[in-house]
Amino acid sequence: MNYYEEYRNGHLILPKALMAHFSVLFPSSDDFLVWLYFYDNRDIAPSEIAKKTGKTLKEVNQAITALQNFGSLKVTLLDLSGEVETIFDVSPVFQHLDELLGTTSDLAVENQSxxxxxxxxxxxxxxxxxxxxxxxxxxxxxxxxxxxxxxxxxxxxxxxxxxxxxxxxxxxxxxxxxxxxxxxxxxxxxxxxxxxxxxxxxxxxxxxxxxxxxxxxxx
CATH class of the missing domain: 1.10.10.630 (DnaD domain-like)
Structure with missing residues (x-):
């Protein structure tokens, strides 16, 4: 089982390989800190991250945009009965890490196709x-x-x-x-x-x- 599959199954501890390939997985260490909060809880609000890290909400939102553009974070807007819910998905990092290490399983490739x-x-x-x-x-x-x-x-x-x-x-x-x-x-x-x-x-x-x-x- 690869890193992405481990994450999807809910029992992944951050791997050392993530640190070894840090520069190609994240735009900056500040952005990584914001990503880490979403890794721990994808439902956390950006305002709460700002409060916990001592950043401004603007800085957190800028980090979210940077992570999106870098391919480290997927942000999905869902319209639920007239109310927009934002979903933050950190899994692209693990998919990229598997690609870097060549550990994408045959089953994962088949499923993607x-x-x-x-x-x-x-x-x-x-x-x-x-x-x-x-x-x-x-x-x-x-x-x-x-x-x-x-x-x-x-x-x-x-x-x-x-x-x-x-x-x-x-x-x-x-x-x-x-x-x-x-x-x-x-x-x-x-x-x-x-x-x-x-x-x-x-x-x-x-x-x-x-x-x-x-x-x-x-x-």
């Missing part, structure tokens, strides 16, 4: 309906597949539902996926079974008699 194929497939499907996908939308699609772990076919089905309802937006599509997830519908078959049961129940609901009062002003 498979993931790229799925993402390319999804982007192609979305662009057929929505036009060219922006970089931010690309990150959102990537998050749906590889962070939220929605099946590719299920995301495509949510896109179809959005098209049918003429509400073609990623926000609406993510709301559909969340609703299905909350109902325990985690694959296409489960959704289609649910929809089939709903249509069947509608067809078998007895129609109520329409009553017209005899003493009304109808004659």
């Amino acid at each position: 498979e993931n790229k194929g799925q993402l390319d497939d999804l982007v192609s499907t979305f662009e057929a309906e929505m036009g060219v996908i922006s970089p931010m939308q690309l990150d959102e699609l990537r998050a749906l597949l590889f962070e939220d772990h929605y099946e590719l076919a299920l995301v495509k089905l949510a896109l179809r539902e959005a098209v049918l309802n003429r509400k073609l937006s990623l926000k609406y599509i993510k709301a559909i996926l969340r609703n299905w997830k909350n109902e325990g519908l985690t694959n296409v078959q489960a959704v289609e079974n649910k929809q089939s049961d709903f249509q069947s129940s509608k067809a078998h609901t007895p129609q109520q008699d329409f009553y017209i009062p005899m003493d009304g002003p109808w004659s």
